Amino acid sequence: MKEDKEITIYDLAKHLKISAATVSRSLKDHPGISKSTKKKVQEAAKEMGYRSNNFARNLRKQKTNTIGVIVPKLNSYFVSSAIAGMEKIANENGYNLIISQSLESVKKEIANTITMFNSRVDGLLVSLAYDTENMEHFDVFFDKNIPVVFFDRVYEDSRSLNVIIDNYRNAYDITKHLIDEGCKRIMHIAGNLTRNVYAERCRGYKDALRDAGFEFQDELLIVNELSEEAGKELGKKILQMPNKPDAVFVANDVCAANCMQIIKTAGYSIPGDIAFAGFNNDPISKIVEPHLTTVNYPCYEMGEMAMRNLIDHLTGDGNISTTNKIILRSEIVVRASSLKGKGQ
Amino acid sequence: MKEDKEITIYDLAKHLKISAATVSRSLKDHPGISKSTKKKVQEAAKEMGYRSNNFARNLRKQKTNTIGVIVPKLNSYFVSSAIAGMEKIANENGYNLIISQSLESVKKEIANTITMFNSRVDGLLVSLAYDTENMEHFDVFFDKNIPVVFFDRVYEDSRSLNVIIDNYRNAYDITKHLIDEGCKRIMHIAGNLTRNVYAERCRGYKDALRDAGFEFQDELLIVNELSEEAGKELGKKILQMPNKPDAVFVANDVCAANCMQIIKTAGYSIPGDIAFAGFNNDPISKIVEPHLTTVNYPCYEMGEMAMRNLIDHLTGDGNISTTNKIILRSEIVVRASSLKGKGQ
């Protein structure tokens, strides 16, 4: 059926000769409305092409049924997988998502935060931009008791829930694995150390070295952006080092794969001359040759988990999170790029 | 400043001893309000922490400022890049995005369509699911004159705008390139042929063969899903062919790279024994070895273009699109995987 004017509950009421209140209640399956009226109303609604008006509803209920998501960048394997997981859970629970990207800039992150606030999202899911240091822009949410869940790149704060993996442990394991393979000069390429993920991975790296009786060397730690291009640049940089590392642990796969490729193309054998390891289990890690040792990061599950907890919190389905930190399981995946003994 | 109750224009009005109407007008910079009152109002608004209520506004204006996006799957290079482009444009123009994925199933696509409709999006951007054949679920939008823009996987319909690339031309060029390299038995791995993108690529393949005087052979056309796993399966399938192709043109890079890898691992030389080509210029194409010949698909730009046109349409910024089809520039990128003469 095709109409131009929107049908409202009043139209239905008039049509059925009952009150709008009864229509409203019937539509939301209110107990205390007779089966027969309910049925009548629901049928008429379908017939006349009624659709409920969320704005009126939200205005009245002071609730939006919308969840905001702020991520650094939509087009990365990690983020798109996490969002796919979030979308699934949100959709199942009747929530809408509004998504925006900070493009790794605090400035845009702040702007997005304000937009989300003005859109009156019921809750917020955030993975921080590369250079965010100050967290004041989230205060408006805390002040209004709007729940904020951070995932992956989080902010340690008692007022919010964090969903993360054990970056420290994984980095420790990777480094230890490289040591076990006989590597002596292990380089680590990290991201901005004010971001928990990179700080923790770096700490894991350092502790593994220490526990193996190695001394940490400043020249073997590079803090840098971790993009595709950056990987290539870093590869060239390593090629120019007089005293090269015999292993490189990069804090993400895209960067690792591109870095490795430059070095391989320059004639070095991998892992023979230099072993490599990355982080994330990006599909690229299984394509690059040799395949990249990495950490199996549960991206999709993290999205699901973060969203599920936010929604549980919103609907008050038990204050399940007595804690404010959820750590998902992740583990090291060993592949050829780091198997020194059995080099390709 | 921290309050618990939301400030409304009435609060501002009372505070300033003027009417709510004046406040409303001042806030939206209405001409015909004195500079001084405007300034007073705007300052008070900031001071008291006023934020406008979009629901009341939308309810009143019968407009949502929200655009719906339905994609097959969020976690793919193409989609996440396109969405990144859309988000940028939408954000610049003050629109919100609500995004959902069909997970390649018509059924979910229909459900998403209904949700979008009920959310009263001002417009819709869609890339179709793998198996969508019937388009009736979009009729509600057409009937209500809500603009729908299809991108990439489109539906030819006079009522909607399509943003695409010239899949036919690109596939033709790829195939011709393989022929020029001396390939004689060129296989094509396509996706569902009811989807324009795959149908067009297939048509380009066939025409290029024909124009070169080759006969099309049924056994050299495989229609299949194009995932990572599918790529591996297809690789195994090819290995079992008694009379193998000397080139394989796959309709997407992820599938191509995985397929190629299986064949390479089995000991065949690429492109020596079998040349390969893909489609999309996914980052994976520059990592896999040999690097994959492919088509440089402007994903991000397509997202921008689709969104920009939708918004122009919405704001009536000229009915620029006298046409209902926009074709973006894309071109073949030749890499080692298809350079038969100069095989690795």
Place this chain on the structure above:
DNA sequence: TTGTAGGCGTTATCAC
């Protein structure tokens, strides 16, 4: 079991 009535925060239409 159903109806009445008021209000959620804005904006557009009249008036002045």
Place this chain on the structure above:
DNA sequence: GTGATAACGCCTACAA
């Protein structure tokens, strides 16, 4: 240049 008032469509005390 400004104010009063009536919608927009829905929900929910409170009444009946």
